[in-house]
Amino acid sequence: MSRVSRLSHVSATHSTEDLDEVQESKELTPRTTRDGFDRDPDDDKRPSNWTPSTASTGATGTGQYQLTNRGGSVLSKPVINNIYLGDYWNTTAGKTVASQNDAYAKDIEQSSYMGVLAQYGVGKGSFAGSTVVPAATPAKITESDIQSIVKKAIASGTQSSDPQAIHTVILPPGTVLSDSDGDSSTDGLGGYHGSYAGPDGQPVYYAAIVYGQGKNGIDFDGKPSDAISIVESHEWSEAETDPDVNSPIKGKKLGWYNDANGEVGDEALDALPLKSVYGKVDGFAVQKEWSNKDQAFETAPKKAGKTNKGPIFG
Numbered sequence: 001m002s003r004v005s006r007l008s009h010v011s012a013t014h015s016t017e018d019l020d021e022v023q024e025s026k027e028l029t030p031r032t033t034r035d036g037f038d039r040d041p042d043d044d045k046r047p048s049n050w051t052p053s054t055a056s057t058g059a060t061g062t063g064q065y066q067l068t069n070r071g072g073s074v075l076s077k078p079v080i081n082n083i084y085l086g087d088y089w090n091t092t093a094g095k096t097v098a099s100q101n102d103a104y105a106k107d108i109e110q111s112s113y114m115g116v117l118a119q120y121g122v123g124k125g126s127f128a129g130s131t132v133v134p135a136a137t138p139a140k141i142t143e144s145d146i147q148s149i150v151k152k153a154i155a156s157g158t159q160s161s162d163p164q165a166i167h168t169v170i171l172p173p174g175t176v177l178s179d180s181d182g183d184s185s186t187d188g189l190g191g192y193h194g195s196y197a198g199p200d201g202q203p204v205y206y207a208a209i210v211y212g213q214g215k216n217g218i219d220f221d222g223k224p225s226d227a228i229s230i231v232e233s234h235e236w237s238e239a240e241t242d243p244d245v246n247s248p249i250k251g252k253k254l255g256w257y258n259d260a261n262g263e264v265g266d267e268a269l270d271a272l273p274l275k276s277v278y279g280k281v282d283g284f285a286v287q288k289e290w291s292n293k294d295q296a297f298e299t300a301p302k303k304a305g306k307t308n309k310g311p312i313f314g
């Protein structure tokens with residue numbers, strides 16, 4: 001049974017020698033399968049805890065990308081824990097990407113990016129730290145593996161025990177990720193987020209992130225560090241605005257959702273060409289998120305009017 005919400009991308013078959021052809025095929029090919037509600041008929045189903053939108057669940061405004069809250073909770077003070085899987089992350093190359101990714105996690109949770117999510121009740125977050133799980137590079141990782149890795153990391157004491165922690169497992173280069181619905185990172189799956197019931201019966205939140213490179217995961221711009229941070233921004237934003245999607249715990253409701261497009265991060269993938277779904281915040285590549293308030297895909301909220309000449313702090 002699915003406990004996850006996926007970010008996936010149906011990549012076009014193309015020759016890597018021909019850049020024009022790559023760009024053209026990205027424009028013309030349906031690009032996304034949407035988390036929990038995608039174009040593949042096999043996956044065309046709603047989250048297990050889906051309920052219809054009502055006027056009392058945050059339905060302000062209209063429009064095809066409008067998100068409504070279905071009664072679920074959000075993360076008011078999210079905490080990011082990074083779990084790097086495999087010995088690769090102890091190599092010089094791996095350490096470089098991991099330290100940059102940790103710096104990104106620390107920065108983004110305090111950045112203007114969180115201002116886009118504030119309208120959904122999400123507060124600024126924090127970075128609790130990271131750990132490397134030693135292992136030879138696994139060929140494949142399943143959702144059940146991800147849950148086991150998180151459980152072991154928590155048991156080892158390396159993870160924050162904060163109930164709003166998002167335990168984020170980052171895979172090494174070449175490792176193929178699959179989800180419970182049979183999608184694989186070799187088919188364009190970039191990552192997912194989900195939860196399981198912890199020993200106290202409360203949800204433990206996690207995300208799985210593919211090292212997007214070439215035909216594994218989503219290779220946005222040829223830079224794996226960008227592929228990782230963009231997918232993380234997608235999954236963290238969704239875990240923050242809709243932590244309990246498909247929750248195995250009775251009574252846990254769906255959060256912010258759009259019946260046609262899915263969760264907050266899924267909408268840009270539906271609406272924009274792949275090369276336009278991301279931008280930079282403080283030098284880091286992040287995905288644009290849908291703002292009900294501004295009716296736009298954003299990496300920061302719109303400024304409140306052009307007449308605002310208030311103090312500017314650098």
Ligand SMILES: [Zn+2]
Pocket residue numbers: 005006007035234238263265266
């Ligand atoms: Zn998603």
